Amino acid sequence: MxxxxxxxxxxxxxxxxxxxxxxxxxxxxxxxxxxxxxxxxxxxxxxxxxxxxxxxxxxxxxxxxxxxxxxxxxxxxxxxxxxxxxxxxxxxxxxxxxxxxxxxxxxxxxxxxxxxxxxxxxxxxxxxxxxxxxxxxxxxxxxxxxxxxxxxxxxxxxxxxxxxxxxxxxxxLNIDEDDGDVPRGKTLYGSACANCHGSDGAGVGKFPPVWGSQSYNDGAGMASDLKLATYLRNTMPLGDPILSDQDALDIAAYVNAQPRPRFVLQEHLGSGK
Ligand code: HEC
Ligand code: HEC
Structure with missing residues (x-):
């Protein structure tokens, strides 16, 4: 299986x-x-x-x-x-x-x-x-x-x-993280993702943003193409995860090539430690 x-x-x-x-x-x-x-x-x-x-x-x-x-x-x-x-x-x-x-x-x-x-x-x-x-x-x-x-x-x-x-x-996923094809990912994103997450990545209505100022920052787990691809392969499009490993990696490479907040540790530590 x-x-x-x-x-x-x-x-x-x-x-x-x-x-x-x-x-x-x-x-x-x-x-x-x-x-x-x-x-x-x-x-x-x-x-x-x-x-x-x-x-x-x-x-x-x-x-x-x-x-x-x-x-x-x-x-x-x-x-x-x-x-x-x-x-x-x-x-x-x-x-x-x-x-x-x-x-x-x-x-x-x-x-x-x-x-x-x-x-x-x-x-x-x-x-x-x-x-x-x-x-x-x-x-x-x-x-x-x-x-x-x-x-x-x-x-x-x-x-x-x-x-x-x-x-x-x-x-x-058992796939080489560096093999993501960004142009192909862009096309796939347009057909499989944009209706919920927006062609600008900002999310639509209750659907969350996947890039831009309101998304995860570049220090997050999802900012790794391999982790995002693994997630997409198992979950997206929501309710009907039909992507191949390569589709998922190409889309992940495209999504993570878009602008998002930069992670600088000192700015996020809060008062905790
Ligand atoms: C039918 C609508 C729908 C489609 C199509 C869809 N998603 Fe999602 N996606 C969602 C919803 C809804 C959530 C959040 C689930 C929640 O809040 O319960 C989500 C969560 C996510 C997340 C994690 C949260 C975030 O915003 O960072 C990512 C990443 C993501 N989707 C990427 C994609 C990608 C890439 C595609 C195309 C392959 C896709 N989704 C297709 C509805 C959709
Ligand atoms: C943008 C997507 C995203 C959001 C939002 C998010 N996480 Fe995560 N979380 C991840 C990813 C991706 C991993 C796996 C990280 C890795 O592989 O480095 C993870 C891992 C974890 C784990 C470890 C799970 C395990 O199996 O041990 C915990 C616990 C966790 N998150 C808690 C939270 C909590 C609590 C919140 C809300 C305050 C949260 N996460 C919000 C993406 C997210």
Whole structure:
């Protein structure tokens, strides 16, 4: 099974179980995810009391990061976490949060240090959200970490040895990142993407921007053509991901060749650390 039919099979599986099957040999060298055979139900009931309220708050923030009163001050664009981590991080193959908490703390080569799940979330504020890093232990940070930990119930703790990725991180496409054909990507973008994301990349209505001042900055994971291509291959066009690996890479190369905010670490650290 390829990644896509795996995902489709997972969607169809009964009882709301997400079945992520390790297809030995068929899976290219993972960007990070150690693909593990797991069938873990997505939790449906919030924990009782204050804990449940905090988990629900975290879910709310993930869904409305750029407008929520607690988080919007830390966001510098028109994105929410769920713009990329689809369905608030519950969609397999779309940067899912399922199980992610089980992989941390872990070492990250980018920051050259051991980071916690909180740190991982806060780094997405600096880069993907082109904003400022909320302080560790702030209400925003605790709520998002509580939400992702709730989505990880039932996963055995296994600190990742392959960087900051959970057990359901999508394996990277097995394709040479430098082979993206920008002119071809432009044509494909026009036919497969522009009706939702705009021919100027600024997004249309509720559809989010993919370049320009309101998009992710050039220090974000998505600014890597390979990571963006892997994402597009698994998720876009939304609801009908039909791109070939090469289509996805060509479109990614085109999208990432367009203007977007520049990432300068010092401007994004906030008061956290
Ligand atoms: C523009 C798209 C985008 C947005 C918006 C975004 N992320 Fe991410 N996120 C990514 C990408 C891409 C990765 C994988 C990064 C990599 O491969 O380096 C990632 C990885 C992560 C991971 C690690 C997942 C794992 O498997 O361990 C967490 C946790 C995370 N993001 C949290 C968040 C939170 C919380 C927000 C909102 C505050 C957010 N992200 C917003 C693109 C995004
Ligand atoms: C039918 C409309 C639709 C089409 C067509 C579509 N997308 Fe999307 N895309 C979305 C929506 C909606 C989201 C955000 C999901 C959410 O907020 O729940 C999204 C999210 C994204 C994201 C992550 C968030 C961001 O804005 O950076 C990227 C990147 C992206 N799409 C690129 C593409 C590319 C490239 C194509 C063409 C191959 C494409 N999309 C086709 C609707 C669409």
């Amino acid at each position: 390829d990644a896509n039919s795996m995902i489709k099979a997972a969607r169809k599986s009964a009882f709301g179980l997400v079945l992520i099957v390790a297809a030995a040999g068929a899976v290219p060298a993972a960007a990070g995810g150690e693909v593990r055979a797991l069938a873990v139900p997505i939790p449906s009931e919030l924990p009782p009391g204050e804990l449940g309220k905090t988990v629900a708050l975290g879910r709310d923030i993930v869904n409305h990061t750029n407008t929520h009163p607690l988080s919007r001050q830390y966001v510098g664009n028109n994105l929410a976490c769920t713009s990329c981590h689809l369905d608030a991080g519950t969609k397999p193959g779309a940067l899912s949060f399922l199980g992610a908490a089980s992989a941390y703390p872990t070492y990250t080569p980018r920051e050259k240090q051991v980071i916690t799940l909180e740190d991982r979330n806060l780094n997405c504020f600096m880069r993907s959200m082109n904003g400022r890093r909320p302080p560790n232990g702030s209400a925003v940070s605790v709520a998002i970490a509580a939400y992702i930990t709730w989505l990880s119930e039932g996963y055995p703790v296994k600190m990742s040895l392959k960087g900051p990725f959970g057990p359901n991180a999508s394996p990277s």
